[in-house]
Amino acid sequence: MEHEIAGMAFRPVPGGVLTADGRKKGPGPRGKGSRKALEKGMGLLFFVCGIVAVAFVLAISVYLVVSGLPAIAEIGPVKFLFGKRWYASTNDFGILAIILTSFAGTAGAILVGVPVGLMTAVFLSKVAPPRVAAVIHTAVELLAGIPSVVYGLVGMILLVPAIRVAFDLPSGATLLAAIIVLAVMILPSIISVSETALRAVPREYEEASLALGATHIETVFRVSVPAARSGIATAIVLGIGRAIGEAMAIIMVAGNVANMPGLLTPVRFLTTAIVSEMSYASVGSLHRNALFSIGLVLFLFIMMINVFLNVFIKQKKED
Secondary structure (H helix, E strand, O other): OOEEEOOEEEEEEOOEEEEOOOOEEOOOHHHHHHHHHHHHHHHHHHHHHHHHHHHHHHHHHHHHHHHHHHHHHHHOHHHHHHOOOEEHHHOEEOOHHHHHHHHHHHHHHHHHHHHHHHHHHHHHHHHOOHHHHHHHHHHHHHHHHOOHHHHHHHHHHHHHHHHHHHHOOOOOOOHHHHHHHHHHHHHHHHHHHHHHHHHOOOHHHHHHHHHOOOOHHHHHHHHHHHHOHHHHHHHHHHHHHHHHHOOHHHHHHOEOOOOOOOOOOOEOOHHHHHHHHOOOOOOOOHHHHHHHHHHHHHHHHHHHHHHHHHHHHHHHHHO
């Protein structure tokens, strides 16, 4: 097909255009070389960025191992991991209660936050009118932008007194308060990622289900949600990471006492143990090294959760 520009006819050809007099107009050898150089440069840049990300993970891993193993070796792995007493004054460093509390708090937040977040994502992506969805989106974005210390303040002012009065306790700073605060804090991550995954499900899947006689709600929960399983699992992983890595809000509502976990008992999480004691632990002391060991345990805990969920997702895909 010929095109006429300013009285001259042009015909597109590979690598440029061919004019009416047979001459080729387009990028010459120098232009091709510059484009290839640009492509190689961008490829190298992406490769370097990937290497930097891997290097950061390796550096953090090596630092935690080097800093955390000496205390574990000195205290003893069994005594450190399964001891129930944490008293820096007598060099008793057992973190079993702290580990179990972190497990219980994270599990409770996930049990509360995941159903609420997933149902909200389903509502926003498949059910809600555009105006209602816009309002809820705004609220979710505000939740994501609120600093963790504000969550802690609100929980300390409103939630902790309510739990104290409701259960007739000396103090409402308990594991229950921590679970509720964590459940609210992980909602934005779960809602945003799950909604994106649900919107990415091909429309043909849902149309085929509806054509076979399924209702809209049946299609959502039997077709769309299973098809978005990978993205929803990613949302859960992000929620777990946010829950187990939170410190500031939890230290304000959980009581910060190294007790065995109980729903109405003041407790201490792995993160809050590090935050509350690192400031006055002497450099080079066993106390400070034990806090680094807690960081190593926390890091391994998160890695195990990620590996487990990735293997679980891969097996589901293969099935």
